[in-house]
């Protein structure tokens with residue numbers, strides 16, 4: 686399970702860290718309150734603040750970091766059952782984690798839907814408008830096209846319910862870079878069997894780790910997520926492989942950008 690804290694080392698602010706988090710830095714948009722940027726009713730009233738943020742977060746501006754590549758390596762080794770992420774920055778896909786291994790619980794910029802006629806679009810079709818600061822409109826009905834990001838007041842994507850079959854068969858749960866404050870995602874932490882270890886890699890204790898609801902086999906590695914993941918990779922003897930994978934993939938991405 687992952688959240689915005691795995692992408693802060695890539696330069697993307699998280700939501701709730703005091704001072705640096707997105708919710709403390711939205712003054713320029715004159716929102717009635719910070720979370721309105723992700724509220725569906727507010728979006729229908731004024732989509733501009735969301736699209737300003739979308740321009741910043743649109744896939745391509747940021748690169749995955751060691752935490753994303755660690756998950757990719759878990760997958761390459763056949764050890765990943767699934768990655769449940771709340772992030773909408775697309776860095777998991779960029780690190781080469783196949784979409785079928787991902788549950789992007791809060792959606793993705795990879796696809797988009799017209800808010801009026803429900804016509805589906807590829808995220809790339811919206812890129813020119815979003816980069817120009819224009820609200821993308823549906824050529825068919827002139828409705829606003831909204832990236833498939835899950836807003837407060839919207840349902841989670843159907844594949845979120847994969848957790849019903851995934852979590853009961855997991856034999857380790859790694860939780861990284863999330864405040865576990867947003868439901869229903871947060872409650873997944875309680876969905877693994879009682880005998881299963883839960884490893885939290887985060888700056889601070891969160892969710893059941895903070896409320897004194899730990900299980901005897903829970904482990905918390907507090908501090909920077911990259912340092913925590915490095916420690917784990919080291920203990921597994923995977924550090925060299927992880928660095929090689931990162932170098933290879935980043936090289937390829939840079940070459941692609943130059944083309």
Ligand code: OAD
Pocket residue numbers: 687688689690691693694699700701702706723771772773791835836837861862863864865866867886887888889891908909910911
């Ligand atoms: P939050 O901002 O709520 O929490 C991020 C967590 O990561 C906090 O506990 C930070 O202390 C920790 N953190 C940040 N940087 C870190 C670092 N370098 N190393 C270790 N820990 C670090 O973000 P989320 O939990 O992802 O919803 O927020 C959940 C949802 O709330 C988001 O998906 C978003 C937001 O409203 C939507 O976009 C729909």
Ligand code: ZN
Pocket residue numbers: 799800801802803804823824825826827828
């Ligand atoms: Zn339409």
